[in-house]
Amino acid sequence: MNGTISFKVNEKSVSIAMDRSRPLLWVLRSDLGLTGTKCGCGKGLCGACTVIADEKAMRSCIIPVRSVEGKEVLTIEELEKNGKLHPIQEVFVKHDALQCGFCTPGMILNAYSLLQRNSQPSRQQIIEAMEYNLCRCGAHIRIIRAIESAAQEMKGPR
Amino acid sequence: MNEDTLQVAERDPDERLHPFSRRQFLQGVRSGIIFFAVGEGTTAEAQGRGKKKRPDFNAYLRIGEDGRVTCFTGKIEMGQGAITSLAQTLADELDVSLESVDMVMGDTARCPFDAGTWGSMTTPYFGPVLRAAGAEARAVLIGVAAVRLKVPKDQLAVENGVVFDKTRKDRKVTFAELTEGKRIEKFLEQEPKVKGVGGIQPDRQTNQPDRRPAEGHGQSRVHGRHPLAPHGVRKSIAASVPRCQAQEPRHVSR
Numbered sequence: 001m002n003g004t005i006s007f008k009v010n011e012k013s014v015s016i017a018m019d020r021s022r023p024l025l026w027v028l029r030s031d032l033g034l035t036g037t038k039c040g041c042g043k044g045l046c047g048a049c050t051v052i053a054d055e056k057a058m059r060s061c062i063i064p065v066r067s068v069e070g071k072e073v074l075t076i077e078e079l080e081k082n083g084k085l086h087p088i089q090e091v092f093v094k095h096d097a098l099q100c101g102f103c104t105p106g107m108i109l110n111a112y113s114l115l116q117r118n119s120q121p122s123r124q125q126i127i128e129a130m131e132y133n134l135c136r137c138g139a140h141i142r143i144i145r146a147i148e149s150a151a152q153e154m155k156g157p158r
Numbered sequence: 159m160n161e162d163t164l165q166v167a168e169r170d171p172d173e174r175l176h177p178f179s180r181r182q183f184l185q186g187v188r189s190g191i192i193f194f195a196v197g198e199g200t201t202a203e204a205q206g207r208g209k210k211k212r213p214d215f216n217a218y219l220r221i222g223e224d225g226r227v228t229c230f231t232g233k234i235e236m237g238q239g240a241i242t243s244l245a246q247t248l249a250d251e252l253d254v255s256l257e258s259v260d261m262v263m264g265d266t267a268r269c270p271f272d273a274g275t276w277g278s279m280t281t282p283y284f285g286p287v288l289r290a291a292g293a294e295a296r297a298v299l300i301g302v303a304a305v306r307l308k309v310p311k312d313q314l315a316v317e318n319g320v321v322f323d324k325t326r327k328d329r330k331v332t333f334a335e336l337t338e339g340k341r342i343e344k345f346l347e348q349e350p351k352v353k354g355v356g357g358i359q360p361d362r363q364t365n366q367p368d369r370r371p372a373e374g375h376g377q378s379r380v381h382g383r384h385p386l387a388p389h390g391v392r393k394s395i396a397a398s399v400p401r402c403q404a405q406e407p408r409h410v411s412r
Contacts, residue, residue, distance in 0.1 A: 026406040036382020069374060076382040082364040100237020137237065149390025 007068045009034070010078040020066035024058075025049045027065045028069045028075060036076040036105045040134070047133035050106035050113075051075050057113035078106035079112070088112055088150045097146035099137035107133050120151055187364055202324050215291035216341045217270045218246060223339035225319050225332060227252060227259045231288070232272020233280050234264035240280050247285055251292025251353055253316035254333070286355065291352035320358075 006015040009032060016031060028034045028051065037060060040048030044062035051060045053073040079086035085093070088108050107130070114121060114129040121129065126147050130157045135143065220228045229248050235241035245259040262268055264275075272284075296316060304311040305319040307329050315324050324332035 022406075030406050038382075080381045085377075085380065092380050093377055098379055099239075102237060104379050105382040 003037075003066075005069060007070060008072045010073070010075060010114075018065070019155050021064045021126065024051070024053075024063050024065045024073070025060035025066055028060060028073075034075050034077055038102055038105060038107075040102070045132070045134075046103070047106040047110060048103050050109045050125050050133070052109055052113055055113075055116060057110050076109060087153045088115070088147075090144040091149045091153065092143075095142045095146040095149060096139075097142040098135075101111070102134045103133060103137075103139075107135070107143055111143075111150065114147070115151060115154060119155065121137050121147075123148060126151075160230075204234070212290065212345075213270070213287070214345075215294045218288055218291040219252075219295060220341070221295075221319075221333045221337040221339070223334055223337075225254075225258060225334035227254050227319070227333075228262060229259055229288070230262050230269045231284065232264060232266075232269045233284055233374045235261075236275065238275075239279075240275065242287060243281065247288050248292045248351070251289050252296050252319070254319040258319065286352070289352040289354065290350055293352045294346050295342060297346055297350050298344045299333055299336050302336055302344070306331055306336075310365075 002018070003020050004015060004017045005020055005027075006013070008014070008035060009028070014032065016027075018027070018031070025037060025039055028037050029039075038048040039061055040046035042061050044059040045047065047059065049059050049061040050057055052058070053063075053068050053115055054071045079089055086108075088111055092104065092108060097110070110130060110133050111126075118125060118129075123144065126144055130143065130147070202380055218230055220230070222228065227248065229245060231240075231244055233244065241261050241263060245261055248254075249256045249259050264272075268368050300311055300314050300316065300321055303309075303314060307314070307321075307323060309323045309329060313324055314321055316322075319333040320330050321333070321336070341355075
């Protein structure tokens with residue numbers, strides 16, 4: 001299983017020798033120091049580990065790093081540019097769409113992915129798309145409101 | 159020991175916390191009533207010491223030479239906001255600014271014992287304990303300020319950690335000047351009078367709830383850089399604290 005993995009993370013190329021079956025989540029957190037992506041359940045059920053790989057939302061805790069060979073991975077850290085928050089981050093703050101904040105990076109990236117696919121989702125479509133991102137603090141209603149608001153503000157893919 | 163003298167200096171070995179005469183002390187030791195406790199007085203040790211039923215408030219707070227207030231609690235922050243609400247509670251009782259309170263949470267070497275943070279019990283069960291500690295400290299410091307400023311106690315008020323004469327605001331002394339960063343070795347005979355019950359109180363002037371959001375709370379969490387491990391845990395014991403989800407599992411199940 002050992003070998004070298006090469007891919008792009010947040011627009012930077014990385015190439016590391018490692019066990020290629022390791023979950024992508026731990027490569028991001030432990031090897032690359034990108035701790036914004038969280039481990040919630042470790043089973044791909046809660047969505048806290050969501051990252052974007054080649055424009056698709058992925059649950060990094062259950063995908064081996066070899067499956068992102070040559071791909072472009074985006075984590076929560078990349079959304080903020082030059083100290084300016086991404087519109088989705090802005091609306092999450094504005095609508096208080098979090099309490100402890102643990103699910104938040106996953107929520108934001110899944111919402112990012114939704115808005116890339118469908119820039120004007122209906123409320124029902126938002127709920128369906130976010131169905132498997134869990135929030136133990138119960139901020140769901142504010143999260144939906146925030147995403148509706150982001151769709152308004154963004155009106156088209158970033 | 160003069161009741162009005164605040165013993166903030168290092169303890170006089172003959173007097174310690176108990177104003178016994180030497181003779182009384184030796185009689186007490188002989189009859190087994192007084193135990194000779196050896197060792198530095200840490201804040202954790204202070205809790206429950208002495209003949210008072212109330213815990214020593216020094217276990218919960220320390221006012222530094224720079225005026226910053228450190229709050230010690232066994233409760234921890236896991237996103238529920240206790241790091242903010244307990245600071246607000248203590249700031250309310252002491253009449254210091256919220257910004258001047260630093261929280262040390264869950265450090266078993268420095269904080270009072272706590273059974274755990276669960277059940278929505280922090281505010282109703284620990285809140286009153288912290289309020290009583292803050293209220294007693296404030297009352298003691300006012301008492302000492304009264305002697306120092308030569309002003310009767312009820313002519314004094316406190317704002318932002320400054321005790322001042324209500325009739326002459328330039329007659330004042332700060333908490334920092336009074337404590338010099340040391341333990342406060344003076345206690346109240348009666349129960350301290352707390353200002354409120356539970357957590358955040360309404361603004362006492364307007365009776366409106368204080369709705370200020372915790373500064374930067376959402377901001378720091380939307381870019382994932384906010385550290386979410388329990389706060390104030392010393393590195394030496396950090397490994398044993400629930401950080402299993404923060405570190406890669408040693409096994410990989412397939």
